[in-house]
Amino acid sequence: MSLRETVFAEIAAIAAEQEKAMPPITDELVMLDTEFDSLCFALLVARMEDLTGADPFSEMDASDLPVTVGDLVALYDRAATRQAA
Amino acid sequence: MSDDLKEDLKTGRLVVVTGASRGLGLATAATLAADGFRVVALARRPSEALEAAQEAAAPGRITFMAADLGEIDALQPLAQKIRAEHGPVYGLVNNAALGTPGLLTTMPASKIAELVRLNTLAPMVLTKYLARGMMTAGAGRIVNVSSIIAFTGYNALSVYAATKASMIGFTKSLAREVGRLGVTVNAVAPGFIETAMTGEMDEVERGRVANRSALKRLAEPQDVADAVAYLMSDRARNVTGTVLTIDAGSTA
Numbered sequence: 001m002s003l004r005e006t007v008f009a010e011i012a013a014i015a016a017e018q019e020k021a022m023p024p025i026t027d028e029l030v031m032l033d034t035e036f037d038s039l040c041f042a043l044l045v046a047r048m049e050d051l052t053g054a055d056p057f058s059e060m061d062a063s064d065l066p067v068t069v070g071d072l073v074a075l076y077d078r079a080a081t082r083q084a085a
Numbered sequence: 086m087s088d089d090l091k092e093d094l095k096t097g098r099l100v101v102v103t104g105a106s107r108g109l110g111l112a113t114a115a116t117l118a119a120d121g122f123r124v125v126a127l128a129r130r131p132s133e134a135l136e137a138a139q140e141a142a143a144p145g146r147i148t149f150m151a152a153d154l155g156e157i158d159a160l161q162p163l164a165q166k167i168r169a170e171h172g173p174v175y176g177l178v179n180n181a182a183l184g185t186p187g188l189l190t191t192m193p194a195s196k197i198a199e200l201v202r203l204n205t206l207a208p209m210v211l212t213k214y215l216a217r218g219m220m221t222a223g224a225g226r227i228v229n230v231s232s233i234i235a236f237t238g239y240n241a242l243s244v245y246a247a248t249k250a251s252m253i254g255f256t257k258s259l260a261r262e263v264g265r266l267g268v269t270v271n272a273v274a275p276g277f278i279e280t281a282m283t284g285e286m287d288e289v290e291r292g293r294v295a296n297r298s299a300l301k302r303l304a305e306p307q308d309v310a311d312a313v314a315y316l317m318s319d320r321a322r323n324v325t326g327t328v329l330t331i332d333a334g335s336t337a
Contacts, residue, residue, distance in 0.1 A: 046217030
């Protein structure tokens with residue numbers, strides 16, 4: 001499963017568990033416009049750390065916060081590249 | 086659920102206790118191990134008392150892991166190491182703390198920073214990383230060791246008091262944050278307890294504190310350990326965001 005697929009799958013799984021209605025997940029989806037709240041987001045960060053060992057949010061400024069799902073995928077992509085380096 | 090299955094589930098539960106080589110942390114580690122939890126005992130270095138507790142407990146129940154919690158950047162790797170070596174963490178007891186006394190006006194800023202780093206910053210950051218696993222598991226327990234000094238004044242403990250009060254604010258709001266995911270967050274507030282931390286109090290001062298308490302005595306490390314064990318247990322499943330005072334009635 002690619003990093004993008006993993007992020008999409010985890011968002012869908014967490015939204016289902018937390019009983020949040022989500023529109024179709026796409027790169028362009030603005031996360032703040034959905035019911036995916038801060039707690040869901042915290043869960044996503046925790047699960048992604050479990051799955052990939054990466055936690056891009058530990059070392060970034062608030063100004064880098066992802067707006068869309070695509071931004072989020074890019075963040076994890078960069079973290080994975082850093083890990084590999 | 087059968088009793089055997091219950092016991093198995095409990096056997097699998099892992100609790101991390103910071104500052105576990107002596108005092109309240111040691112008593113807490115030993116009590117949790119006796120209650121059937123597996124304990125990772127964090128401290129800068131092991132102690133004879135901790136080794137004795139490890140021998141007294143069932144094999145493998147208490148594992149020592151060296152850690153200097155004041156090294157904030159090392160806390161995320163520490164959390165990852167605990168998970169990798171011991172599995173998912175069910176509970177965390179933030180006990181490690183400095184009790185450095187001193188008048189504020191003469192305390193070096195470096196000492197103030199050291200107290201805040203170990204007593205406030207370190208437990209917050211360690212909790213950040215260990216709570217993640219509890220959140221994804223949908224169950225967990227966090228117990229923060231505060232102090233009655235968080236809500237009563239004591240000469241020459243203003244910085245310590247501020248750090249202990251911070252643990253109460255942290256407890257209440259974090260309980261709100263993670264409650265929906267089945268994680269409880271509580272604090273214990275011990276009064277003056279006979280440990281190395283209060284070793285600098287002389288006999289007269291100890292007598293005075295004991296005399297002021299409702300029960301005319303000081304609480305003991307075991308009393309605090311029992312309170313933590315209760316908060317860690319299934320019996321406390323509906324207790325969160327609260328502070329349990331164990332002071333033999335000093336603040337009654």
